[in-house]
Amino acid sequence: MKKLPRPFYDRDTVEVAKDLLGMWLVHHDGKTERIGRIVETESYLGPHDLAAHSAKGRTKRTDVMFGPPGHAYVYLIYGMYRCLNVVTMPEGHAAAVLIRAVEPIKNCDGKTKGPGLLCNALHIGMPLNGADLLGGNLFITKPNNPETPTIVKRPRVGVDYAGKWAKRLLRFYVKDNPFVSKR
DNA sequence: TGCACGATGAAC
DNA sequence: TTCATCGTGCAC
Numbered sequence: 793m794k795k796l797p798r799p800f801y802d803r804d805t806v807e808v809a810k811d812l813l814g815m816w817l818v819h820h821d822g823k824t825e826r827i828g829r830i831v832e833t834e835s836y837l838g839p840h841d842l843a844a845h846s847a848k849g850r851t852k853r854t855d856v857m858f859g860p861p862g863h864a865y866v867y868l869i870y871g872m873y874r875c876l877n878v879v880t881m882p883e884g885h886a887a888a889v890l891i892r893a894v895e896p897i898k899n900c901d902g903k904t905k906g907p908g909l910l911c912n913a914l915h916i917g918m919p920l921n922g923a924d925l926l927g928g929n930l931f932i933t934k935p936n937n938p939e940t941p942t943i944v945k946r947p948r949v950g951v952d953y954a955g956k957w958a959k960r961l962l963r964f965y966v967k968d969n970p971f972v973s974k975r
Numbered sequence: 976t977g978c979a980c981g982a983t984g985a986a987c
Numbered sequence: 988t989t990c991a992t993c994g995t996g997c998a999c
Binding site for chain 2: 834836843844845867869870871872873875877890892903906907908909948949950951953973
Binding site: 868 | 994996997
């Protein structure tokens with residue numbers, strides 16, 4: 793399988809979020825290969841986006857977001873779930889795309905309908921924070937028989953605190969796909 | 976050093 | 988609607 797190239801991620805965050813729909817997220821944990829088809833994403837544009845973690849500035853936690861594109865940003869939320877993001881835009885611009893849901897393709901361990909659940913199902917843990925999506929065991933690839941998805945735009949989930957940024961249509965998902973979270 | 980609060984999910 | 992559960996960021 794051919795990994796998506798670096799320039800794919802080194803682009804506008806909204807474009808990357810939309811283009812990721814339909815792609816395959818692959819994780820090799822040494823023995824098992826687990827694959828999910830990305831059906832839901834959200835864009836976090838950068839420090840000016842009050843809903844993004846990078847809005848608080850560069851800290852130990854958000855460091856990966858400020859780094860080069862094509863890396864994984866994994867963080868712990870609510871003390872019990874992990875969320876997977878993909879870093880976009882050139883190094884220095886702290887933007888990322890949150891993978892919110894995938895459709896099980898191969899060896900998925902449980903539900904994948906939500907950012908916390910898909911990390912469980914694909915066995916994505918904190919050790920993968922900062923991992924390069926080119927050259928490691930975690931990557932994204934374009935399937936051989938790509939279906940062109942019909943894309944639906946909605947406001948992001950769980951960011952009501954972000955004022956006007958909460959209203960922006962920065963959540964994207966595949967229309968009518970049963971594995972999209974909520975609503 | 977302490978504390979309030981989530982880019983969630985499941986149960987009630 | 989409530990709760991489980993804990994690292995992070997910011998106030999003291």
